[in-house]
Amino acid sequence: MAMMPRTRAFLGVVVAAVLALAGTTAYNVVESGTRDNTVAWWVPDWDHKKAVELVKEFEQQHPEIVVDLVQTTGDTVANRTSVALDSGNAPDVITESLARV
16 A cells, blocks of 8 residues: 555655754764763762662772762752753753652
């Protein structure tokens, strides 16, 4: 059965959009990624102790990578994340409450 012209056009637009998004993402990772092998991770106070353990283990397994662990609080992380995303200066990883995601 032949594909309808509208369906074919829609699929073409979707494929083009996906390719553009993938290309933009790859470019941004290469251009704005940290070149000094540092990963910034914002972690809330309730997960900080476990995060410290995970970072220690990760850095032992990957000595060429440094994790910059920043402790946030449950009261400030939502606003801080919003501001960081709006400014284009977000960390590499943010741990957030599932209730706000």
